[in-house]
Amino acid sequence: MRKCGISIVARLDEAVQDAAVRVVASVRNRSTIALAGGGTPKRLYEALTAPSWRQRVDWRAVQWFWGDERAVPPDHADSNYRMARESLLDPLGVPAGQIHRMPADARDADAAAMAYEQAIRSVAAPGPDGRPALDLVLLGIGTDGHTASLFPGTAALDETERLVVANDVPQLNTRRMTMTFPLLLAARSIVVFVTGADKAEIVSRLLGPRRDTNLPAARLREAGHRVTWVLDAAAAARLETPPAVP
Numbered sequence: 710m711r712k713c714g715i716s717i718v719a720r721l722d723e724a725v726q727d728a729a730v731r732v733v734a735s736v737r738n739r740s741t742i743a744l745a746g747g748g749t750p751k752r753l754y755e756a757l758t759a760p761s762w763r764q765r766v767d768w769r770a771v772q773w774f775w776g777d778e779r780a781v782p783p784d785h786a787d788s789n790y791r792m793a794r795e796s797l798l799d800p801l802g803v804p805a806g807q808i809h810r811m812p813a814d815a816r817d818a819d820a821a822a823m824a825y826e827q828a829i830r831s832v833a834a835p836g837p838d839g840r841p842a843l844d845l846v847l848l849g850i851g852t853d854g855h856t857a858s859l860f861p862g863t864a865a866l867d868e869t870e871r872l873v874v875a876n877d878v879p880q881l882n883t884r885r886m887t888m889t890f891p892l893l894l895a896a897r898s899i900v901v902f903v904t905g906a907d908k909a910e911i912v913s914r915l916l917g918p919r920r921d922t923n924l925p926a927a928r929l930r931e932a933g934h935r936v937t938w939v940l941d942a943a944a945a946a947r948l949e950t951p952p953a954v955p
């Protein structure tokens with residue numbers, strides 16, 4: 710299996726542009742994209758709305774999903790949906806019918822997860838393994854090695870059939886909704902965007918010479934060359950060959 714790609718750039722603004730290049734390269738008309746949540750991707754989303762990037766793709770022809778969501782309403786400050794709507798989708802003028810909010814706040818979370826999976830199946834063409842192959846999945850990494858809402862020790866890590874599940878996260882005393890590895894690893898392209906000194910330790914445990922294969926995000930390596938990690942120098946500082954920072 711060909712190895713994943715690792716792109717290390719010195720400064721945060723360069724990492725944002727590097728990630729934007731990879732996002733645009735992965736998108737074609739009628740693409741399906743799963744957006745990352747948390748705080749890191751906001752700069753990337755804002756960059757994609759700048760004239761130099763927004764005119765490169767017919768963003769309005771994309772079907773937009775989320776890799777995971779918190780159990781909060783769509784207007785909540787912690788909502789991944791709200792962050793992406795405000796920083797990316799609304800500025801790009803994406804039609805509401807192509808924006809598929811992950812309903813992690815639904816009363817029946819399991820039924821809502823199954824419905825979300827069906828929505829994905831209805832627009833994403835199957836890949837070689839028969840599972841829907843999203844054109845692009847954007848992901849971040851937590852300092853505990855989680856990605857999406859696949860946290861260490863949680864049930865969703867062991868899911869082999871369902872593509873979207875509700876996932877109890879005891880360490881956060883909350884419930885999330887998340888895409889599972891069977892879906893994430895079927896994507897045609899995965900961009901893992903990680904910046905900042907606070908991620909240097911976990912990045913070294915995931916990509917360094919003494920990898921911790923028990924970390925949830927370590928499984929992204931199963932997607933081989935379809936995964937690209939975009940890191941700034943701060944996040945890559947504990948890797949063997951950090952870039953020469955000017």
Ligand code: 6PG
Binds near residue numbers: 746749750789849
């Ligand atoms: C979420 C994200 C999660 C995120 C990491 C990193 O809902 O929180 O999907 O997987 O990518 O926790 O978050 P930061 O970018 O805020 O460090």
